[in-house]
Amino acid sequence: xxxxxxxxxxxxxxxxxxxxxxxxxxxxxxxxxxxxxxxxxxxxxxxxxxxxxxxxxxxxxxxxxxxxxxxxxxxxxxxxxxxxxxxxxxxxxxxxxxxxxxxxxxxxxxxxxxxxxxxxxxxxxxxxxxxxxxxxxxxxxxxxxxxxxxxxxxxxxxxxxxxxxxxxxxxxxxxxxxxxxxxxxxxxxxxxxxxxxxxxxxxxxxxxxxxxxx
Numbered sequence: 001x002x003x004x005x006x007x008x009x010x011x012x013x014x015x016x017x018x019x020x021x022x023x024x025x026x027x028x029x030x031x032x033x034x035x036x037x038x039x040x041x042x043x044x045x046x047x048x049x050x051x052x053x054x055x056x057x058x059x060x061x062x063x064x065x066x067x068x069x070x071x072x073x074x075x076x077x078x079x080x081x082x083x084x085x086x087x088x089x090x091x092x093x094x095x096x097x098x099x100x101x102x103x104x105x106x107x108x109x110x111x112x113x114x115x116x117x118x119x120x121x122x123x124x125x126x127x128x129x130x131x132x133x134x135x136x137x138x139x140x141x142x143x144x145x146x147x148x149x150x151x152x153x154x155x156x157x158x159x160x161x162x163x164x165x166x167x168x169x170x171x172x173x174x175x176x177x178x179x180x181x182x183x184x185x186x187x188x189x190x191x192x193x194x195x196x197x198x199x200x201x202x203x204x205x206x207x208x209x210x211x212x213x214x
Contacts, residue, residue: 007031016044021078045195063195066091071213095188102184123180130181137175138211168210169203189214 007030012019015037026033041047045063066089067075079086094105104118105111118124166174172182182203190210191198 010034011036014044015039015042017046017075019044021075024078024082093189093192095184097184097188104184123178126178127180127184130177131185134177134181134186138207141171141208141211164206164208166207167204168207171207172203 010026010031010033012022012026012033012035015023015035019035019037020042023033023035046065047062048059048065049062050057051060067086069076076086092105092107094103094107094111096103103114104124105114112128113119113124168186172186187198187201187203190201190205193214194201
């Protein structure tokens with residue numbers, strides 16, 4: 001624990017889960033801690049509202065509120081410490097663009113082709129092919145990164161070499177992914193996971209970081 005003579009003023013920007021977690025941890029020190037929030041409530045995208053229709057009411061999470069043991073170990077420990085319970089859940093993914101002009105979901109074949117005309121759409125089939133390809137081969141980035149870190153990578157083929165500065169946009173262009181995959185799958189998926197608008201999800205994001213998170 002810090003001594004009073006080493007006390008610092010600490011500013012925490014944002015009161016989402018990370019900000020509140022930092023505030024909770026720093027509360028056990030002598031530091032002078034301030035938290036700043038632009039909204040009129042705490043919690044960030046962790047926000048549950050009550051939706052009412054007639055006599056029925058249901059709770060709706062306005063953000064993407066999910067966690068797992070592999071990527072949220074510290075946050076899970078924090079929740080355990082403060083006594084917040086979690087419930088098991090299943091994730092589904094769906095896309096609706098241009099006010100319903102194009103829609104699909106990954107729950108089943110029926111939901112995948114919820115718009116029956118897409119069964120005959122080459123664009124749709126190319127997106128599906130690229131999703132399968134990305135899920136299979138994007139993991140090579142992580143494998144090659146680990147090999148590079150351990151100096152085991154001896155392949156001179158630059159197509160397989162890890163460039164930690166390469167953006168996801170450059171990676172998609174290099175590997176020949178379609179616009180349909182980018183606009184109708186990857187950007188909406190990223191927007192959902194990070195609880196932000198699709199217009200905020202830039203293709204300039206580092207490919208390794210994105211693949212590692214997904």
